[in-house]
Amino acid sequence: MFDNIFFAIGIVSMWQNIMLIIIGTAIGMVFGSLPGLTVTLAVTLVLPFTFDMPPESGIVLLTGVYCAGTYAGSISAILINTPGTPSSAATAWDGYPLTQKGRSFEALSVALHASVLGGLISAIALIFFAPMLAKTALAFGPPERFALTFFGLTIIARVSGQSLSKGFVAALFGLLIATVGVDPLVGVPRFSFNTFYLYGGIGMIEVFIGIFAIAEIFNQIGKRATPRKIAKDGSKKQSIRWSDIVPHYWTIVKSSVIGIVVGVIPGTGGSIASFIAYDEAKRASKEPELFGNGSLEGIAASESANNGVTAATLIPTLTLGIPGNTVAAIFLGALLIHGLTPGPQLFVEQGGLMYTIMLSFILANIVMYFQGRFALKWFDRIVNIPDAILLPIILIMCLIGAYTISNSLNSVMIALIFGCVGYAMIKFEYPTAPMVIALILGGMVEESMRQSLILSDGSAMIFVTRPIALLFFTMTVFVTFSPFVLKFWKQHKARGVKH
């Protein structure tokens, strides 16, 4: 083991590879922070350059792009209310309100620290627990996956804000959108309006661009009469200090672990991890009322969780050959091109390469930290640009971003339609968070539930007879009903005291 670690240290500290990490994180940062340009796209575009490199260097470069791209999604989420990746959606809920209050720099700073710590914890988990966690991944069959995603859905009840009923309406709308496309189990088109463009469903990134960014632009235009109230000198803190993050250490550790566990399960992805971590942070917080209105703790939870996913998602990829998400699938492709077949024996035969991957995750996060410190000062100035100049630029970037998703105007149409929907939701005070959660999780919930019921011949008992599934359902019931029970009990006791 130590031979391999020293070999890996030797590889990672070669100047060429350090240069590659620096270049990779810079590319990832640019792609992640622009709305519509995804980390998947960045990794894909970099991939052909790795064909002619030694496998270690190729992996080092891809790792840099992946880590920084995942982190940088938070920059556009905080500054212009557009998550660069689905997993930064929860970051936007608190990040953008902070920007509106003139505290964007604090938000960016917490996001950077939380991301780096989440990424480092995840890399360490990859080093020490990879083979063990891989077995956990296989234990997740359809019933377990349903229990986990259903647990994710119940978060809707707690992010609905003022009105629970409006939250449910928004969530049901999200679920409805998630059903568009060819049915995953019988192959019949649903709600496709006879256009085969919709056979593949409504793309999530297009919806995000519409519902977050374009709707917000419409909203700002609508408020032209009253100038935007971003206190320009309100952002008092202009330096990034570790001390900012100290109150959130426990949140970050907890969220990173959530990110690792969810990341290991193939096909779930970072977004559900950041929702669960956000929800847990809110539950445990002393100031839960701040969540959704600008809570630094919320950003810390969401960002450390989605970066906690980064290295963890490579665990099933490397040990089982089962990619945890689209980026991991591209990593898998890169390994195959170099003639490396993933599997438990990869750790035995290619131990040096495995530790190189792990160490490059650590190095990428460190490089990302310093690049972030440098870049954030410049990114933060975006909020000082006058609306009349900034809003058209963002709108154009959003439309270009939507176009690049599938290189077609159809995606641009979807983004614009959801821009209008999002604007209506702002005007009629429907929360967008429940809709986004429902849209992201809806497909997974439906598919895993139906797969489970096929396996059990239609009996719902399959969800309570399997231990992991039962555990998640118990948690769901506890987390959903405990606040009501506690409230009732307190009232009851108070009444008892009165008598």
Add this chain to the structure above:
Amino acid sequence: MLHKFSISAVKSKLAAQSFMALVAAVTASFTTTAMAADFPNKPISVIVPYGAGGGTDTTGRFLAKEAEKYLPQPIAIINRSGGSGTVGTAEAAAAKADGYTLYFGASDALVTSPHSLNVPYTVDNFRGIVGVSYAPSSIAVRTDSPWETLEDFLAEAGTDTVVDRGHSGVGGVHHTLMKSLFAESGVKFRDVPFQGGSQAIAAIRGGHVDLIGGTPGSMVPSIEAGETRLLAVSSEERLDSFPDVPTFKEKGLDLVATVEWYLLAPKETPDDVIAVLEDAFLKAANSDEFKAFTVTRKQESLVRNGEEIMAKLNRDWDFFGSIINP
């Protein structure tokens, strides 16, 4: 700085190209046969109906890179994903038939989807340029499964055993093969579709289903880990990479189904243009570099010219049609 420089380089290249195109257009108006003589005089686009980074995309990109050695113009890959490949395929079918818009895809979107979905194309909208590789389907079970061989599995016919069968998705090649296997053998089943082959493989390794269908190449990690074993492959002959695994055909089941990767052009593309493309892409597909690449992508190399690939496509069209809409 570097960025600016490369943009201006591209610009001047584009300007030169558009000037060449103008010259070409003027020349073309004088002679009717000039088209093939100066084809191609502008960059060629190849539509890939899946997202960037996947198996089909990387194969297409590698093929294009090789073919550029034999053509005077660059080749650009355009990813038009969506609708399990139907969106890009439909666009390629409707593209201008001048040889500048081509199509590189896997057979699922072309020979299976039109039988179950309402899409605006069929095999008849295309003509072949070159076929580059294929991958058969196969069935795999866990190593602790009672079925050691295909015969063991077939012996379940008529018993009360209900097999939980998983596969990569409805209407694809693997699902279609499963359907005809279970229909012919009469074994009882529950059908559990997953989103993509890797999810199906995760399910068999975790013991959540009894048997799955997928490409043999994708099963390699789990076979090497000693967790799964192949019962049979659906190619014409045994594979070099799995010499011990029998084909369905040699076991007396008439099941030959493969995923094919090929380069096509819209139907009306002129013969002389096709001849230029076929020549260049056949050379590319036959190069050692490209063949080595297909092996890393877990595909079997099989180079075929335009006519052969169309004959194969039409056979597949009828075969999958007869199973999907019996």
